[in-house]
Amino acid sequence: MISYEVTAFGEPLTRTDRPTPAPAGGQVLLRVLAAGVCHTDIHTWEGSYDLGGDKRLRMEQRGVALPLTLGHETVGEVVAAGPDARGARPGQRFLVYPWIGCGDCKVCRRGRENLCAAPRFLGIFRPGGYSDHIMVPDARYLVGIGDLGPEQAAPYACSGLTTYSAIRKIPPEVLAEEAVVVIGAGGLGLMCVTLLRAMGCSNVVVLEPDGARRGAALAAGAHAVVDANAAAALDEARRAAGEVWAVIDCVGAARTVQQGMDLLTKGGQLILVGLFGGELSLSPALVPMRAISIEGSYIGNLEELHALMALVRERRPRAIPTACRCLEDAQSALADLAAGRVVGRLLLSPSPATLAQATQP
Structure with a gap:
């Protein structure tokens, strides 16, 4: 599995190649088709948020640990599913809900995982979509995209x-x-x-x-x-x-x-x-x-993402401008977004060469 990771805050992303994991329990492994490049990725890569007055909220204070694979706007195709996964068959394409909580606290039980105090957000606290594969902890976090293209659907996981x-x-x-x-x-x-x-x-x-x-x-x-x-x-x-x-x-x-x-x-x-x-x-x-x-207003919950995608299928809002780059260009995509050279959304997609090199589970 080839990924581009933050190994030191503010330093260029590092290409890593490790065995592709096999899903267990309710996990689902997807081949990444498109991963959005978001301003939150820039904050995470740089290592802090500006709080004004020379104060900063550092990623370590939020519980972010390195190395980290960025990317929380991800569409992928199911490769394999654990024995307890339901509703995910190889070949199906899904938008991944990344704002995953601990699953046990009262906030998560109320369906507001995005507000959990012990989050497991993909691309921030757990490996995300700047990779050729992504592991999703449960099939319930997979949302259908209908006939939308991966590049059009991916931004709905965060900006949408x-x-x-x-x-x-x-x-x-x-x-x-x-x-x-x-x-x-x-x-x-x-x-x-x-x-x-x-x-x-x-x-x-x-x-x-x-x-x-x-x-x-x-x-x-x-x-x-x-x-x-x-x-x-x-x-x-x-x-x-x-x-x-x-x-x-x-x-x-x-x-x-x-x-x-x-x-x-x-x-x-x-x-x-x-x-x-x-x-x-x-x-x-x-x-x-x-x-x-x-x-x-902080992102949104899983129920809202399902409602949003139903709205998108029914009313067909205009698509925002998108441009797709190879996964190998993740660093330059971050740099261009940080410098204000992007109109709309940049997305990353593994090239055929990357997929050919990837180690299968």
């Missing part, structure tokens, strides 16, 4: 699920009657635009500083796009949106959070999903006086 879960936190009447402002038009923001349109929002306004990404946001279905760096950016956004009742911040930087709060009308709602980082100055008195809510 994250934004879908955030959108579901907006009251239905706001979603149906008001504009929603999306901050950022990276892979996360573009996915948010397409899902907002598919879920009934007719007026999506996007703030994004990059011209190419603004163009991609319009193609994804945004009603209006605004240069986030323009002096009159917030005025332009208000003209396009009217009263702003809901903002989804797909960046999560101090500046973008401040923009989101400044845009909200009285009683409005700011949902944070981006993890860029930094530090925010907040006047507590203004929060109740304006009756605004500031809410974090």
